[in-house]
């Protein structure tokens with residue numbers, strides 16, 4: 001007789017610009033045996049969540065959204081790198097790639113990397129610099145209105161938003 005159903009577990013990682021591709025590939029995946037998940041041998045934040053009885057459907061739905069978020073992060077990285085590669089030869093297509101990448105998320109360390117790699121180009125082209133500054137400031141500000149970031153306590157959210165915008169203004173000044 002099946003009294004409690006089979007135990008199930010869900011892989012969870014914190015999706016951001018540092019999350020490794022392996023953890024992104026497992027994010028949201030459900031297994032009945034927790035040893036099916038890879039060992040935790042990297043710096044990514046991760047949890048193996050036991051799924052409470054009768055909540056399988058909720059966790060499957062959540063799992064779909066987690067898969068979408070992980071895929072989105074991979075798309076974001078790809079688009080951002082396309083922009084970094086294209087910016088010298090084709091600034092307009094680079095800006096378009098950055099704009100699309102920012103619909104997924106924006107991370108200041110990526111912008112630092114972009115500016116370090118293309119410092120000379122940015123220094124010699126104020127229009128490009130201003131275009132990127134405006135694009136990333138708006139995207140960074142917008143992201144704090146997203147559901148994912150709305151969960152942060154208000155003062156922390158405001159401080160993070162202000163600090164990020166200040167930094168972006170410095171990078172593309």
Ligand SMILES: [Zn+2]
Nearest residue numbers: 020023042044
């Ligand atoms: Zn990882």
